[in-house]
Amino acid sequence: MGAFLLTSALGIGALQAQEVTDKGAYLTAAGGCYGCHTDIKNKGVPFAGGRPLETPFGVFYTPNITPDPETGIGSWTDEEFLAALKDGVSPSGHYYFPAFPYTSYTKMTDEDALAIKSYLMSLAPVAQENRAHDVSAPFSWRWLQWGWRLLFFKDGPYVPPVTASDPVARGGYLVEALTHCGECHTPRNFLGGTDSSLYLAGAAAGGEGEKVPNITPDDATGIGDWSEADLVSFMKDGMMPDFDNVQGSMEEVIDHSLSKLTEDDLAAIAAYLKSIPPINNKIQ
Numbered sequence: 001m002g003a004f005l006l007t008s009a010l011g012i013g014a015l016q017a018q019e020v021t022d023k024g025a026y027l028t029a030a031g032g033c034y035g036c037h038t039d040i041k042n043k044g045v046p047f048a049g050g051r052p053l054e055t056p057f058g059v060f061y062t063p064n065i066t067p068d069p070e071t072g073i074g075s076w077t078d079e080e081f082l083a084a085l086k087d088g089v090s091p092s093g094h095y096y097f098p099a100f101p102y103t104s105y106t107k108m109t110d111e112d113a114l115a116i117k118s119y120l121m122s123l124a125p126v127a128q129e130n131r132a133h134d135v136s137a138p139f140s141w142r143w144l145q146w147g148w149r150l151l152f153f154k155d156g157p158y159v160p161p162v163t164a165s166d167p168v169a170r171g172g173y174l175v176e177a178l179t180h181c182g183e184c185h186t187p188r189n190f191l192g193g194t195d196s197s198l199y200l201a202g203a204a205a206g207g208e209g210e211k212v213p214n215i216t217p218d219d220a221t222g223i224g225d226w227s228e229a230d231l232v233s234f235m236k237d238g239m240m241p242d243f244d245n246v247q248g249s250m251e252e253v254i255d256h257s258l259s260k261l262t263e264d265d266l267a268a269i270a271a272y273l274k275s276i277p278p279i280n281n282k283i284q
């Protein structure tokens with residue numbers, strides 16, 4: 001009897017751990033971690049890093065986030081993982097560059113962030129050294145991030161507007177804390193801070209220097225004439241209402257992240273996008 005109780009208790013524990021890991025796999029897809037942390041072009045191992053990210057400040061190479069204790073994050077504690085993902089601070093206390101969108105992930109709940117950690121820790125460890133960034137001074141000076149953070153980093157959880165319906169609140173959380181649409185669709189100033197007065201209103205040279213469209217519900221310059229169903233089908237397979245196909249970094253976002261989300265979550269994102277204030281901003 002005692003042995004029976006013990007094994008069934010262990011069974012439940014293992015089941016719960018598996019549920020957390022499965023949830024983490026889903027949230028990792030939503031967060032788009034794979035696309036940045038995998039050198040897809042050179043057939044790199046998933047999550048082992050090395051993908052170049054071209055920015056106006058130079059080229060950043062993403063680190064290895066597999067559980068290898070030497071070259072990856074295998075030895076990290078939960079606290080260290082939360083500090084990195086939600087506060088942009090490394091285990092040795094240095095500041096990360098905002099090419100790592102911790103500025104969005106700060107809005108994630110601890111529970112969701114730790115589910116992501118549990119998923120990453122379930123992967124096979126890969127020994128692959130991180131590659132140094134190719135960024136010139138002064139932008140390469142990590143300590144300068146101290147000032148950048150004062151100007152542009154606001155930590156804290158996602159708080160939906162009081163009037164938001166459940167789907168709009170869920171969509172807002174997905175957009176702001178996980179799928180980080182604003183990292184590309186909101187324009188940046190010359191120091192790389194996002195301009196909140198033009199939230200999701202498009203950028204002439206966002207993402208990796210591409211033209212990023214206005215996705216506020218403005219009729220003339222945004223997605224005012226897209227229905228929620230149009231948005232959902234676009235996020236599933238990249239097909240636009242005019243039957244054009246999506247290109248560039250948005251295609252990667254759809255392939256590796258949005259197309260993995262449930263119909264309910266895509267509908268929530270669409271409802272949220274239709275609920276935000278329209279901004280008239282023509283991207284030339």
Ligand code: HEC
Pocket residue numbers: 028031032033034036037053060061062063064065072073084085090095096097098099100101105116
């Ligand atoms: C837009 C690209 C991008 C996305 C998306 C992204 N990262 Fe990163 N990540 C980076 C870059 C670049 C760095 C290195 C920053 C630096 O050196 O200051 C980094 C650093 C990290 C680190 C620190 C690793 C170390 O060795 O210090 C962790 C942990 C991490 N990312 C986890 C994640 C997780 C989990 C996700 C998904 C929720 C994610 N990242 C999504 C670009 C990205």
Ligand code: HEC
Pocket residue numbers: 175179180181182183184185207210211212213214215222223231234240245246247248249250251253258269273
């Ligand atoms: C890595 C940068 C990046 C991220 C992150 C990103 N986008 Fe995009 N998005 C783009 C680019 C670039 C285009 C233009 C694609 C093209 O020209 O085919 C685009 C196009 C679009 C379009 C088509 C709009 C139009 O008028 O043609 C929609 C809708 C869209 N994105 C929604 C989203 C949503 C919703 C999110 C977050 C869930 C998101 N994007 C995240 C870069 C990004």
